[in-house]
Amino acid sequence: MIDVDTRKPALGFGSGGVSGPGLLPVGVLATRRVAKAVRLPVMGIGGISKATDVVQYVIAGASLVAIGTAAMQQPRLPGKIVGDLESWCREKRVVLSDLRGSLDWET
Numbered sequence: 001m002i003d004v005d006t007r008k009p010a011l012g013f014g015s016g017g018v019s020g021p022g023l024l025p026v027g028v029l030a031t032r033r034v035a036k037a038v039r040l041p042v043m044g045i046g047g048i049s050k051a052t053d054v055v056q057y058v059i060a061g062a063s064l065v066a067i068g069t070a071a072m073q074q075p076r077l078p079g080k081i082v083g084d085l086e087s088w089c090r091e092k093r094v095v096l097s098d099l100r101g102s103l104d105w106e107t
């Protein structure tokens with residue numbers, strides 16, 4: 001974000017300081033790019049507020065995820081997301097780790 005009066009970055013570190021749902025698409029894409037570039041476990045972070053957000057990160061290549069803003073708003077949410085993830089996997093008949101890095105996109 002840009003401060004239009006000073007024409008300087010409006011956020012903390014310049015390109016940082018954004019959190020919450022608006023960050024989800026950026027975080028998922030970054031996770032995909034990093035996961036393709038390294039042979040290390042990658043943590044997905046940014047905008048997670050529900051189980052399918054976690055699934056997006058895993059499909060993009062994340063081995064683990066972190067929840068910031070949503071957990072500050074609702075401290076019990078991470079526990080609920082774990083339960084919802086189990087239900088989602090059961091319903092879809094998938095094992096979460098099998099989805100890791102399974103994005104069907106040639107970019």
Ligand SMILES: Cc1cc2nc3c(=O)[nH]c(=O)nc-3n(C[C@H](O)[C@H](O)[C@H](O)COP(=O)(O)O)c2cc1C
Binds near residue numbers: 020046047067068070
């Ligand atoms: C109030 C607040 C404090 C944060 N403090 C740190 C920090 O000390 N170190 C760090 O690496 N990230 C920090 N972050 C960034 C979060 O770890 C996370 O990358 C970011 O909030 C995006 O995830 P979210 O959308 O789930 O919040 C902070 C975020 C918030 C909202």
